[in-house]
Amino acid sequence: MDQQTWFIIALGIYLLAMIYIGWSGWRKTAEYDEYMIGGRGLHPFVAALSAGASDMSGWLLMGLPGAIYLSGLNQTWIAIGLVIGAWLNWKFTAPRLRSYTKIAHNSITVPSFLENRLHDRTKILRVAAGLIILLFFTFYVSSGMVAGGRYWESTFGGNYHVGMLLVAAITVAYTLFGGFLAVSYTDTVQGVIMFIALAAVPVAGLIYLVNHGNSVADIFSFAANNPYPGSDGKPVEGYFNMFSGTSALAIIGLLGWGLGYFGQPHIIVRFMALRSSKDATEGRRWGIGWQFLCMLGAVIVALTSTVFFATNPNANVTDAESYETIFLDMTRILFHPLIAGLILTAVLAAIMSTISSQLLVSSSALIEDLFKATVNKSLRPKTYMTLSRVAVALIAIIAALIAANPNSSILNLVGFAWAGFGAAFGPVLLASLYWKRLNATGAAAGMITGAIVSFAWGMSPLTDTIYEIVPGFAAATVVMIAVTLATAKPSGEIVDQFERAVVAARD
Template identity: 25%
Template sequence: MAVDTLTFAIMTAVYLVIVMVLGYMGYKKTKEAEDFMLAGRNVHPALIALSYGATFISTSAIVGFGGVAANLGMGLIWLVGLNIGVGILLAFVVYGKKTREIGSRLKAVTFPDFMGKVYGSSFMRYASGLIIIIGMPLYASAVMIGGARFIETTFSMSFTTALLVLAAITAIYVIVGGLLAVIYTDAFQGIIMLIGMIILLIFTYVTLGGIGPAHEALTNMASLVPESLSASGHTGWTSMPDLGSPLWYTLVTTIILGVGIGVLAQPQLVVRFMTAKDNKSLNRAIPVGGLFILLIPGVIYTVGALTNVYFFDNKGMLAVQAAGANIDSVIPTYINAIMPDWFVVLFLLTLLAAAMSTLSALFHTMGTAIGHDIIGQKNGEKPSLKKNRIGVLVMIVVSVLLAFIMPGSIIARATAMFMGLCASAFLPAFTHAIFSKKPSTKAAVVSLIVGAVTWFAWTAFVHVKESEALGLCQFLFGQPTLLQNPWPVVDPLIIALPLATISLILVLIIEGQSAVDKNEAMKKSQV
C-alpha cells in the first residue's frame, strides 16, 4: 500500500527534532566521562522506568518475537509474566537496590567496572568487557535488522539505506550526549511505543470481531498447523507445544527462560540501577516499569498469534506463509495489510522508537566497555570522555557490518542468544557480588569462565540451530551436532547457567574448607 509521503515526512521530522533536542539536553549536562557513563546518578524514577523498559523491549520483541508468536502461538505470553516477575520486581527490588548501593560506594560507572571493583580484579573487568563487545553486537544487529525490515517493507526503501539511516541517527545523540541523552530519548520513545501498542491491540480486536471471536477463531485453527510444525510438537496457537517436544524445548528453554532470566544480568540494564539517587527512586519506578512490560510485549505476542486469523480469513494462508516464510516479516506485512496509512506511519515511528531506544543503550554499553573498561583506564588515569565516544563509534560500525551478514528470521534467536550468554557468564558472579559480604574473586573468575565457555561450546557443537549454521561441528566431526535428541534443542543457558552456579559454589566450599584447615593448623602450632 502507498503511504502518504507528506504525512510520513511531517511526523518523522517532528519525531527526529524532538529526539535531537533531547539529545542536546543530554549533551549540555554531560561535562565529564562519568556524566557520559552514568548520567550524574540522579535520574528521575519515571525516566529510569521508561528507559529501562524501552531498552529492554526493542524491535526484537515487536518484530522478532511478534513473528515467533505468529509461528508458535500464545505460549509466548508466559514470557511476559516472567519479564514482570523477574525483569521488574526481582530486578528492581532485590538486585537493583544492592547494585545501586554498592555501585555508589565503589564509584563504579559501568557493569565491567562494577564487577572489577567488587572483586578487586582486573580480570573480571576485562573479561566482562570482552564478553560485552563479543556478544552484544549480535543483539544490536538484530535490533537494527528489525527496524530496517519494517522501513524496507513499508516504503520500498533498500535494506542497506534503511539500516544505515537508523544507525546514523542513533549514533549522533549517543556519541554526543552520553547516557543522559540515552535516558531522555528512551523515555520519549517509550511513550510512543505505549501509544502505538494500545492502538494496535484495539484495532486488531475490532477488525477480528472482538476479543472472544478472535481468540475462538484462533483456537479453531489448530487443525491448520503445518505438518512440519505438528511433527515438532505444535498443538495450536492458543496452547503450549507437547511437553518435551522440540518446539517445547525451543519455546521454554530458549525463549521464555533465556530471555526471562537473562534480563537480570544484562549490562545495559544493570547500569540503569546505578543512575538512581536512592532506593526510594527504584521503588517508585516499579509501577511504571511493570505497566510498560505488560503493555508492550503482552500486546505484540497476542497480536502476533492473531495475525493468523486475519491472513487465513483474507488470503487463505497462515501468517508466516503470507510473509514469504520469513518470521521477521510477519508484523510488518500485517501492519501494511490491515492498518490505515496514518497508523502505518505511527507504527513505523513506534518501531523506530523501539529500535533507537535499545540501540542507543547497546551502543553506549559497548562503547564504554571499550573506552573505559578495556583501554580507557591505565595506571589510575582519569576516565576519558574522548575514548568513550570513540569506543561507541567503533562498536556501531561493527554492529552495522554484522547486520549485513546475519541470516533471515534471526531477530528473536539473536536476542535470546545474547540474553542467555549474559545469564550464563555473569549472573552467578553478579549475584555473589551483591549479596556476599566477602565475595570470592576466585569463585567469580571460575564461574564466569565456566559459564561463558560452556555457553559457547554448547552453541557451537550441540544446539543445532546455531551449530548447524556455524558449521564448525560439521567441519571437525562430520555432523551438525554432537548429541542426540533432546539435547540439540535444549538451549545453552539450561546447561551453562547451572554449571556456572555449581562451579561458584564448589570453589566457595573449597575455599571455606581451606580456611578451616588453616585455622586449625595455626591453633595446633600455637599449642
C-alpha cells in the first residue's frame, strides 16, 4: 500500500474512536447541566488532560515549533509563561471556583457565575460576558480550522478548504451530540496521543541525525552557524540565546501569555466540573506535568528540524511561509506510514479537542447567557439542549468563513483570542474569588475595559511592541478597582456568601 492509504487507515481508526466516544457521551447526557458541565463529576486526571488538550491545540504541535524554527529560543518565553500561568491557575483559581460556583446558585458558566456571585440584577455582566465569549471564541475556533486545513495539506497533499471543512464537520458532530462529557473524554484521549507524539518525534529525529553523521553537539549548534529554510539565507543571530533580538517589553509580553489562563472559559469550566475542591491538587500535578513534558518535546522538534531540513535534500516543508508544518513533515518522513499516520493524529487530536471545547462554551454563552437570560428562561431543559446544539452549528459556520483564508497564522489567531479572554475575564474572576469588596459595577467596567483595550491594541501596530494581554489586563485591573471603590459596597448577603465559599474551598 502507498503512504496515503496507510494515512487514511490511521485517520479512519482515530475518527471512528472519537465518534464512538461522542456517542457514549450522548447516552450519558440526559439533563441540560450534564450537557454543559457533566454533572460536576469529572475525575481530576480527566479534568487535567482535557484542560491541557483543549488549551494547547494545534499551537503546541504547529505554532510553537514553527515560531522557534524561524526565530530561535527567544520564542520559548511563551512556553515558560504558560507553564507558570497554568500552575498558578490550578493552585489559586480551581479549588475556590469549584466551591463558589456551587454556592452561587449552581452556576455552570463564567457569565452566570459572575452574575450570581455579584447579585447583578441588571443582566449587564452576563450579557457583556456572553458577547465577549462569542467574539473571541469565533477567532479561536477559526484558528483550529486553519490548523485542520494545513494538516490535511501536509499529510494528504489535499485541498486546504476540504481538510478544514472535514475536520470541522467531525468535531461539530461529536460536540453536537455528546456535550461536555464527550468533549472531556475525547480531550483526555487526545491529550495522551499528543504526549506520545511529542515524545516519539524528537527522539526519532535525534536518532536519525546521529545515524547520519551528526553528533548531539552538532545538532544543537547548527542553527547558530548555518542558514536554513526560512532564514533568508542567513543564520539567525543568537538562535540559542533566549534574550537575543528580544526587548524587555517583548519578553514581558511573551511571559504575559501566562496571564491568559485566569480568563479562559474553556479551561475554567473544567474546574467547575471537578468532583470537589480537593481534586484541584491532583489535577494540578497531572496537568502541569503533562504540559511541561509536551512543551519540551515541541522545543526539541523545532531544534532538530533546523538540521533535518537543511541537510536532507529530499525533505521539504509544506508551509514555507510560517513553517508551522515542520512537526507534520518530519513525522511523515521518519516513520512507517501507518505509525506516521497514528502519530499525525496527535495534531488532529490537538485541533479537534480545542475546537470542541470552544464550541461548547460558545454555545453556552449564546443560549445560557444571552438567550436564556434575556429572552426566555422558562423553556424545558431539553429545549435548551436542542438550542445549544443549533448554536454549536451556527458558530462553527461563522468560524469556518473566517478560516477560509489559508494564509491566516495559527499563532496570531490564537494569540488574539487568548489575550481577549485573559484581559476581559482574568482580573474579574480573580477578584471575584479573592476580593469580597468587589461589586457588579466595578466588575462590569473592568471586564469591558479589558476586552476593548485588548481588541484595539491587538488590531493596531502596538501589538508589535508588547503583546496586548499585558495592557489589557492592567487596564482592566485598574478600572475594576477604581470603579468598585467609587461605588457602593456589596450587601451583607454577598459578603456572607463569599465567606462561605472560602470555607468550602478548604473542606
